[in-house]
Amino acid sequence: MTAPSTRPIRKRVGRKGSGSDTDPGSRPRHARTEGDDRPRAPIRTRGLTKRYGELVAVDHLDLEVQAGEIFGLLGQNGAGKTTTILMLLGLTEPSDGQARVVGLDPARRPLEVKRRVGYLPDSVGFYSDLSGRENLRYTAELNRIPRELAETTIDEVIEQVGLSARADDATDTYSRGMLQRLGIADALVKDPDVLILDEPTTAIDPLGVTEILELLRTLVRDRGMAILLSSHLLNQVQSVCDRIGIFAAGRLIGQGTMTELAHRFGEDTAHIEAGVQTDDAAGAERVREVLKAIPGVVEVKAPRRSTTDPWVIGVKPASDETRVRRSILAAAASTGLDLTSVRPVAPSLEEIYRRAVEKAAHGHARDVR
Amino acid sequence: MTAEGTPIPAAGPAPAPAPAKPVRREGEIPSRRERSVPHAGWIVVARKELADHLLSARFVVLFIVVGLAALIPLYFAADAIRSAASTVSGGQAIFIALFWYAPKVGDAQIALPSVQGFLGLVAPLLGLAFAFDSINGERAQGTLPRLLSQPIHRDDVINGKFAAGLAVIAIVIGVVVGVIAAFGIIRLGIVPAASEALRLILWLLLTFIYVSFWLAFGMLLSVVVRRAATSALIGFGAWLLFTIFGGLITQLIGGFLAPLTGTVQQQINSIQLQETINRLLPDTLYREASLVLLNPQVTSVSSPATIAGYQQAQQRIPSLLSLDQSFILVWPQVVALVALTVACFAIAYVRFMRQEVRA
Numbered sequence: 001m002t003a004p005s006t007r008p009i010r011k012r013v014g015r016k017g018s019g020s021d022t023d024p025g026s027r028p029r030h031a032r033t034e035g036d037d038r039p040r041a042p043i044r045t046r047g048l049t050k051r052y053g054e055l056v057a058v059d060h061l062d063l064e065v066q067a068g069e070i071f072g073l074l075g076q077n078g079a080g081k082t083t084t085i086l087m088l089l090g091l092t093e094p095s096d097g098q099a100r101v102v103g104l105d106p107a108r109r110p111l112e113v114k115r116r117v118g119y120l121p122d123s124v125g126f127y128s129d130l131s132g133r134e135n136l137r138y139t140a141e142l143n144r145i146p147r148e149l150a151e152t153t154i155d156e157v158i159e160q161v162g163l164s165a166r167a168d169d170a171t172d173t174y175s176r177g178m179l180q181r182l183g184i185a186d187a188l189v190k191d192p193d194v195l196i197l198d199e200p201t202t203a204i205d206p207l208g209v210t211e212i213l214e215l216l217r218t219l220v221r222d223r224g225m226a227i228l229l230s231s232h233l234l235n236q237v238q239s240v241c242d243r244i245g246i247f248a249a250g251r252l253i254g255q256g257t258m259t260e261l262a263h264r265f266g267e268d269t270a271h272i273e274a275g276v277q278t279d280d281a282a283g284a285e286r287v288r289e290v291l292k293a294i295p296g297v298v299e300v301k302a303p304r305r306s307t308t309d310p311w312v313i314g315v316k317p318a319s320d321e322t323r324v325r326r327s328i329l330a331a332a333a334s335t336g337l338d339l340t341s342v343r344p345v346a347p348s349l350e351e352i353y354r355r356a357v358e359k360a361a362h363g364h365a366r367d368v369r
Numbered sequence: 370m371t372a373e374g375t376p377i378p379a380a381g382p383a384p385a386p387a388p389a390k391p392v393r394r395e396g397e398i399p400s401r402r403e404r405s406v407p408h409a410g411w412i413v414v415a416r417k418e419l420a421d422h423l424l425s426a427r428f429v430v431l432f433i434v435v436g437l438a439a440l441i442p443l444y445f446a447a448d449a450i451r452s453a454a455s456t457v458s459g460g461q462a463i464f465i466a467l468f469w470y471a472p473k474v475g476d477a478q479i480a481l482p483s484v485q486g487f488l489g490l491v492a493p494l495l496g497l498a499f500a501f502d503s504i505n506g507e508r509a510q511g512t513l514p515r516l517l518s519q520p521i522h523r524d525d526v527i528n529g530k531f532a533a534g535l536a537v538i539a540i541v542i543g544v545v546v547g548v549i550a551a552f553g554i555i556r557l558g559i560v561p562a563a564s565e566a567l568r569l570i571l572w573l574l575l576t577f578i579y580v581s582f583w584l585a586f587g588m589l590l591s592v593v594v595r596r597a598a599t600s601a602l603i604g605f606g607a608w609l610l611f612t613i614f615g616g617l618i619t620q621l622i623g624g625f626l627a628p629l630t631g632t633v634q635q636q637i638n639s640i641q642l643q644e645t646i647n648r649l650l651p652d653t654l655y656r657e658a659s660l661v662l663l664n665p666q667v668t669s670v671s672s673p674a675t676i677a678g679y680q681q682a683q684q685r686i687p688s689l690l691s692l693d694q695s696f697i698l699v700w701p702q703v704v705a706l707v708a709l710t711v712a713c714f715a716i717a718y719v720r721f722m723r724q725e726v727r728a
Contacts, residue, residue: 111521115520121511121514126510126511183515
């Protein structure tokens, strides 16, 4: 009547987990070896692959997240983000390749990994008849945190996510956003070294999002945590992540800082916004001519809706952006344009993301042919 | 991410008291604080589940239902037994009759089921009610990925839930049977003999196993079926089918396979077949075993296989079986029930271990 003692999660991996350590020929070895005294990345994957029958959910993923950084995993629904996360937690076994989380193989030693990794699943749920605090208490017990320590920790994390006022209400009275906050608190209860957040801010209101992102930054700064977050909310990822990985159809098609990604996927074009007062169509035409005449300017877009909106000027190569801005000021002075403002436009992640995905789709099409 | 590399955060939780000997595996990145190794995650799960069960509305409802199911026949049986007790000689097993005696009520002499019969009918509900949503309920609530991302083994979840279910069942049937026994002692004024008490305890164990079977069956449903409402429907459907219509259906099948015609020996063979088919139902196994365990006058569970057997049975001098003889008689039934329970749980276990976390 009691359970068999076999524990398949652990059992299977014996052959597999250490595989790539023992046969170096199969894949190029990672540059950092045992003797290296640089701190190793808390999250590392080499050729991590997950297949469901014919479908390749994750395709040879090489990923590294350092301590003290927030890494954003971007991708459409079904791109393989969640599958990757489940493999990192040892909740799903990789078909191929390996992962190391806090230096351990999650498929082989899931318990040690899960003890040190806080995880917020997408569409997180709680026991609805228990209060938020009781839910966290259960998590603390599962982590074998001594009772007193657990109580102080729970108070702290509830405070951090801004739920103190509602902590003792049953969670079925919580809004979606509050559940998500509680989910983040839940991931923090075990005082993790690594935090993995799957769509952490989807249901939280804009002000709340700022608070949460602020909290994540604090955690990274003060505790040297490594945070991996997946999202499809590009502006949030852009605002909080140190590095970004773009995921499409199970492949990481690009990773790096915003600047690196902009460099790689942008068409080497920078944009400048200029506010110019014009009285009529003739005036607008003149503005266009003046701007076009500046060397480096490849594109001039007049405001569409009202004349008070800024003009958008495309510059290529992107490195000429500062020079072009100066030229615009000079041109305005010499030609008597009614210039009200000039400012550079930060490269948008949306743009980069769109390009990256398109590029990947192209590349894929070529491969197939 | 070294221990000295990161300052202890002002806002963060304080580090845990370090255990004496940190175990560091090769290649592991040292943790900022030592953590005690969690053991027996199933105990934590079971404790939480048990607390949930005991505070739940279904616990109260089932307690009342099972209690009433036992008390109503008990009341009438007690009256009948009390009036008969004085005329019975050799009152060795009068107290235990409280549990198997099917009283006749009112002027019309309507036969009520015995305490044992009523409990056998209602007890499966107990098992089903505490299991039908145990896994798919977690899925629906979205708590399963969160639970599994804690440092416990995956089977700790299903083991803990099963253990909690067993505990609740033990509590409910233990209390109900205890109350019946107490009531019987007061109302009848008869204190059970040691052998009767033993019979009662064995029967209690048997009932526990039987309800555990339904618990395991409910758990299997909760693993296999995605929606809790569906698994509840299937579970209660199976309960109705097995315990109420089960006899009818097996009669139909038996009648089809071996009609009750022909010579006397052929008819006896048909009855034998009918009994065998009946024993495919866990309900039958439980009823046979519990009758024998409770009533020392019952000396066989099967009909005789030959005409001579029938004659012998008629000529037999009525006597009481000793407890060990009764037990030997129902040993196959008990083993079959245990096997069914284990099989159900094993399938549930394997399916659960292989399921994807998200689905």
